[in-house]
Amino acid sequence: MTDPNANRLWIQEALNLELAARDARPLSQRLYDALRSGIQQGRMSAGQALPSSRQLATELGIGRNTVLSAVDRLLAEGFLVSRQGAGVFVAEWQWAPRPSCNAVPDTELSLSRRGQRLLDFAGSTDERPTAFAPGVPALDQFPRERWQRLLRRHQQGAPLEWFDYQSAGGVRALRDALCDYLQLSRSVQCRPEQILITQGAQQGFELIARLLADEGDRVWMEEPGYGGAQACFASAGLQLEPVAVDDAGMDVASLPDATPSPRLIYLTPSHQYPLGSTLSLARRTALLWLARANDAWIIEDDYDSEFRYSSAPIASLQGLMDNAPVIYVGTFSKVLYPGLRLGYLVLPPSLVAPFQRLNARLHREGQYVAQAALADFISEGHFARHVARMRQCYRHRQALLRNALAPAVQQGLRLSSGHAGMHLVAFLESHALESELVERARQADLLLSPLSAYYQQGSGRPGLVLGYAGASDADIERGGRWLCENWMACIDHLPTA
Ligand SMILES: Cc1ncc(COP(=O)(O)O)c(C=O)c1O
Structure with a gap:
């Protein structure tokens, strides 16, 4: 043998x-x-x-x-x-029988039920910087050389503790710089110790869901709303309760009288995602008192408030009340670039220690060099300059898109106000029109996001979420013209309801 x-x-x-x-x-x-x-x-x-x-x-x-x-x-x-x-x-061992090609499990079949459900919230991952990927900033405008210089500065001087496991909540200089910025620009009430640096808003939602809610607890979500937050809360086993949104933001009055109070309330008060409304002062106050009276937490997702074109940025909800029952969530994904993976939470003092500990346990801290570089980027004024430049750039790109769509608007296409943010919403007459345009765009290699996909319940309102920030001027003009022509061609032959 x-x-x-x-x-x-x-x-x-x-x-x-x-x-x-x-x-x-x-x-x-x-x-x-x-x-x-x-x-x-x-x-x-x-x-x-x-x-x-x-x-x-x-x-x-x-x-x-x-x-x-x-x-x-x-x-x-x-x-x-x-x-x-x-x-x-x-060696002697039991050879596992080799599965035949047909028996190799299909990836979808091998997902858990939870995983399958979460994918429904996940949306497309095919968000290239082209017209009209929503939420993608102008990556080519980021001052990469300056950023590289700052990174090198901190790589060279990196202290030994940055090589170790840490649980202090992030680089102190960044928390100091952020605190100044948030107090001044966003009217957030905080001290640097209350800031926890995360790897983006998504990680912040994850920590909040795990630490403040138990499985089955209710979370009120804006309807339509942000799929990333929906996926995160669903994965923590929370019960998502959609609350309708109108021109004044989340409309709690639309809920049936007997609706039990939630444990968490997720909001984008400065610029509702994706419809774009601002939460009115009356509703802000009512929600703060509702949360306080019911031992609930408001999650204020302030993802793109810097990009406001018609007025100064709207002050935060967190700063409206002393010791507000609010966890303020910030991200650098829109204002700088999403690959940076840096965001932060502003926590009430009593929650700082548990959040720091869980973050260090569940996700680990890191990216200290990038954190320190970002602290300098902010304190040396580059951040404010970049934001101002991007505000101008996005205002210009929105104008280009509106211009390209003007013939359709004259014939009845309705667009959102666009007073802020990085996308416009085009409201459509029917779901059939929405599907037809999304399919035509796919064939033309354009990314059109259907508004109805942002709804959790029912078939949602038909429309298109048109990101303009990350696409070049030429792509926006070309994409806008394409949409205009195709909208006009489709309304001629599709039913309107
Ligand atoms: C409403 C909203 N919140 C937050 C984020 C940012 O998430 P992150 O910081 O995890 O990139 C996005 C990004 O698309 C968003 O649309």
Whole structure:
């Protein structure tokens, strides 16, 4: 059963094949790969002896150390075993039956029920910086060279603790700079200690859901609303309760009288996502008192408030009341770039320690170099300059889009006010029109996001969410003209309701 000679030929053959392959793998790696796949494919069965390393080296014309390195690795991984005085053998193990190609499980079938449900909130991941991907900033306008210089500055001077596990809530200089900015620009009431740096708003939602709500607890969500937050709360087992949105933001009065109070209330008060309304002062006050009276927490997602075109940014909800029952969530994904993965929470003092501890346990802290670079970016004035430049750029891009859509608007296409943000909403006459335009756009390699997909209940309102911030002027003009022509072509033959 153990015939070392029988194996020599195929090892020689397999190694020759490996050597013929044009790649940069060292010889010992090639021998290892040849032996391992031979064993896995059953060319050497369990118990068979391997020729001695000396023999293999001579016959293959390679160094003995090369052979030993490959064999030692296979011994360590359990593919081979060594028996004292007898040599090296293929290990005994139960070969799992190889599934036939047809039996390979389909990825979708192998997802959990929860995973499957979460994907419904996930939307498209195909958000390229083209007309009309929503939520993508002008990446090419980011001052990359300046940013690289700041990163290098902090890479070179990185203190030892940045290499370690930490749970202090983030780099202190960034929390100081953010605190100044939030107090001044957003009227947030805070001290630097109350700020927890996260890897984006999404991680903030995750921590809030895990720490402040139990499975089955209710969370009021704006309807339509942000899929990222919906997915996060659903994955924590919370019960999502859609609350209608109108021109004054979330309309709690639309809920039936007997609706039980929630544990969490998720809001985008400065600029409702995706419809764009601002939460009125009356509703802000009512929600704050409702949360306080019912031991609930408001989650204020302030994702893009810097981009307001008709007035100064709206002050935060958090700053409206002393010790407000609000967790303020901020992100640099819109104002700088999403790949940065930096955001923050402003927490009431009593929640700081538990959030810091859970964050360090669940996600770990990190990105200290980027955090320190960002602190300088803010305190040296580059952040304010970049925001001002982007505000101008997005105002201009929105005007280009409106201009391109003007002929359709003259014929009845209704657009959102666009007084803020990075997208416009075009309201459509029917779901049939929405689907037809989305399909036509797909074929034309344009990304059109259907407004109805932002609703959790019912078929939603038909429309299109048209991101303009991240696309070039030329793409916006081209995309706008395309949409205008196709809207006009479709309304001629599609039913209007
Ligand atoms: C409403 C809203 N909140 C928050 C975010 C940002 O999330 P993150 O910081 O995780 O990138 C987005 C991004 O698309 C958003 O649309």
